[in-house]
Amino acid sequence: xxxxxxxxxxxxxxxxxxxxxxxxxxxxxxxxxxxxxxxxxxxxxxxxxxxxxxxxxxxxxxxxxxxxxxxxxxxxxxxxxxxxxxxxxxxxxxxxxxxxxxxxxxxxxxxxxxxxxxxxxxxxxxxxxxxxxxxxxxxxxxxxxxxxxxxxxxxxxxxxxxxxxxxxxxxxxxxxxxxxxxxxxxxxxxxxxxxxxxxxxxxxxxxxxxxxxxxxxxxxxxxxxxxxxxxxxxxxxxxxxxxxxxxxxxxxxxxxxxxxxxxxxxxxxxxxxxxxxxxxxxxxxxxxxxxxxxxxxxxxxxxxxxxxxxxxxxxxxxxxxxxxxxxxxxxxxxxxxxxxxxxxxxxxxxxxxxxxxxxxxxxxxxxxxxxxxxxxxxxxxxxxxxxxxxxxxxxxxxxxxxxxxxxxxxxxxxxxxxxxxxxx
Amino acid sequence: xxxxxxxxxxxxxxxxxxxxxxxxxxxxxxxxxxxxxxxxxxxxxxxxxxxxxxxxxxxxxxxxxxxxxxxxxxxxxxxxxxxxxxxxxxxxxxxxxxxxxxxxxxxxxxxxxxxxxxx
Numbered sequence: 001x002x003x004x005x006x007x008x009x010x011x012x013x014x015x016x017x018x019x020x021x022x023x024x025x026x027x028x029x030x031x032x033x034x035x036x037x038x039x040x041x042x043x044x045x046x047x048x049x050x051x052x053x054x055x056x057x058x059x060x061x062x063x064x065x066x067x068x069x070x071x072x073x074x075x076x077x078x079x080x081x082x083x084x085x086x087x088x089x090x091x092x093x094x095x096x097x098x099x100x101x102x103x104x105x106x107x108x109x110x111x112x113x114x115x116x117x118x119x120x121x122x123x124x125x126x127x128x129x130x131x132x133x134x135x136x137x138x139x140x141x142x143x144x145x146x147x148x149x150x151x152x153x154x155x156x157x158x159x160x161x162x163x164x165x166x167x168x169x170x171x172x173x174x175x176x177x178x179x180x181x182x183x184x185x186x187x188x189x190x191x192x193x194x195x196x197x198x199x200x201x202x203x204x205x206x207x208x209x210x211x212x213x214x215x216x217x218x219x220x221x222x223x224x225x226x227x228x229x230x231x232x233x234x235x236x237x238x239x240x241x242x243x244x245x246x247x248x249x250x251x252x253x254x255x256x257x258x259x260x261x262x263x264x265x266x267x268x269x270x271x272x273x274x275x276x277x278x279x280x281x282x283x284x285x286x287x288x289x290x291x292x293x294x295x296x297x298x299x300x301x302x303x304x305x306x307x308x309x310x311x312x313x314x315x316x317x318x319x320x321x322x323x324x325x326x327x328x329x330x331x332x333x334x335x336x337x338x339x340x341x342x343x344x345x346x347x348x349x350x351x352x353x354x355x356x357x358x359x360x361x362x363x364x365x366x367x368x369x370x371x372x373x374x375x376x377x378x379x380x381x382x383x384x385x386x387x388x389x390x391x392x393x394x395x396x397x398x399x400x401x402x403x404x405x406x407x408x409x410x411x412x413x414x415x416x417x418x419x420x421x422x423x424x
Numbered sequence: 425x426x427x428x429x430x431x432x433x434x435x436x437x438x439x440x441x442x443x444x445x446x447x448x449x450x451x452x453x454x455x456x457x458x459x460x461x462x463x464x465x466x467x468x469x470x471x472x473x474x475x476x477x478x479x480x481x482x483x484x485x486x487x488x489x490x491x492x493x494x495x496x497x498x499x500x501x502x503x504x505x506x507x508x509x510x511x512x513x514x515x516x517x518x519x520x521x522x523x524x525x526x527x528x529x530x531x532x533x534x535x536x537x538x539x540x541x542x543x
Binding site for chain 1: 457458459460462463501503506509511512513519539
């Protein structure tokens with residue numbers, strides 16, 4: 001049907017779907033106790049909307065309409081299941097393994113506890129029984145309303161792979177009988193860490209893609225930030241949630257300055273800070289302040305956000321509080337030990353106290369097996385050696401870095417620096 | 425995609441009912457919780473402001489109120505995935521005025537904020 005305005009209505013329906021689907025699925029999951037069924041019911045409501053609205057017009061309260069339509073179907077489903085269970089009982093089968101679904105579903109409670117339901121949905125989608133990739137796919141699907149094809153494009157994997165990940169994830173949740181609930185206090189730290197990990201994974205998937213050839217990848221950052229803000233609203237007393245929002249917003253504030261007009265990456269120290277997004281910086285610093293005010297021992301996201309904040313606050317590279325950055329890397333290395341963090345500390349120490357001090361730290365990393373093929377190690381050493389006037393050694397390091405990187409643009413950059421060492 | 429929303433309108437003689445404020449707070453809370461509302465604030469009548477203009481090479485400063493019949497009432501910055509989504513949030517906001525303040529007329533202009541890193 002190509003009725004005038006059909007496409008416009010379709011776009012409007014999609015917009016409503018994007019806004020409402022997480023709350024819809026969350027509420028339905030509580031009625032049915034089954035995330036897969038909840039998603040199907042929500043999809044059914046969407047299909048009905050797509051059929052009816054173009055001809056009958058978009059209802060005045062489209063969100064409420066979708067909710068009411070899906071609720072009716074959910075009640076039908078639960079009643080059918082209850083009758084089915086009753087029948088089974090009559091013929092004497094053992095029903096111990098089936099979740100309790102007898103009686104009328106409490107649908108009116110659905111509107112009162114939407115926040116809790118949304119939180120339950122986040123926790124189940126990010127459950128540690130699922131692999132990080134499966135968690136990310138399920139989260140984007142259930143909480144961001146993304147289609148399987150969109151998720152596939154975002155993660156640069158074939159569509160059937162994502163579809164299979166989601167199917168398997170749903171099956172795992174059902175088989176393990178993962179309950180639709182907010183974790184108990186004792187379990188909470190681990191479960192929350194799993195949620196934060198997924199959100200940051202989604203963010204980094206978008207942030208690592210500097211080339212904007214496909215809009216889906218950069219927009220992953222926006223999805224992750226939105227998820228973070230939703231979680232910060234639902235779990236306002238958790239410092240690490242605010243800290244993760246701060247970290248993502250502060251990093252994202254630099255997006256516009258991270259590539260030059262030709263699409264070449266621009267290093268932090270060379271970026272035009274006038275292009276940084278002041279609104280995101282303000283937001284990020286406010287979220288970090290909230291994390292600080294909640295007190296407690298700072299977690300890894302808070303320390304990383306503090307580092308990002310040092311850069312965000314500085315008007316120039318010279319004005320950056322590098323001593324503070326170096327100290328924060330010590331804390332971060334203590335919380336999550338990693339040679340990559342140690343290399344970052346070497347850079348900060350070099351900025352704060354001189355290249356020789358930074359090089360001394362970087363030199364201790366050359367025997368680390370984890371960094372044996374890591375191009376950034378020779379690149380950092382090359383940079384520090386060049387600053388110290390040891391150009392022959394610097395030249396060799398940049399050549400090594402060029403040989404190790406798989407990124408063409410980065411290789412060109414390293415080779416140019418190697419050539420500059422030879423000329424000087 | 426970031427959108428700036430500018431609400432302008434003509435207030436009826438009746439004062440704005442408290443239910444309207446309540447509903448606006450509730451919707452604002454929903455939009456914040458949905459992670460899409462980045463910034464918003466109400467604007468005082470233009471009588472409290474001024475206009476700086478350039479015309480024929482001459483810079484003039486005029487105190488408010490401005491002569492337009494409609495007053496700018498508030499602004500909001502949204503981060504959403506499509507123009508339709510911005511339209512949906514704006515429609516919800518306008519409907520609150522219809523439902524809670526009889527006689528009010530006005531409109532929301534939705535303008536996309538330029539994104540230097542965008543497509």
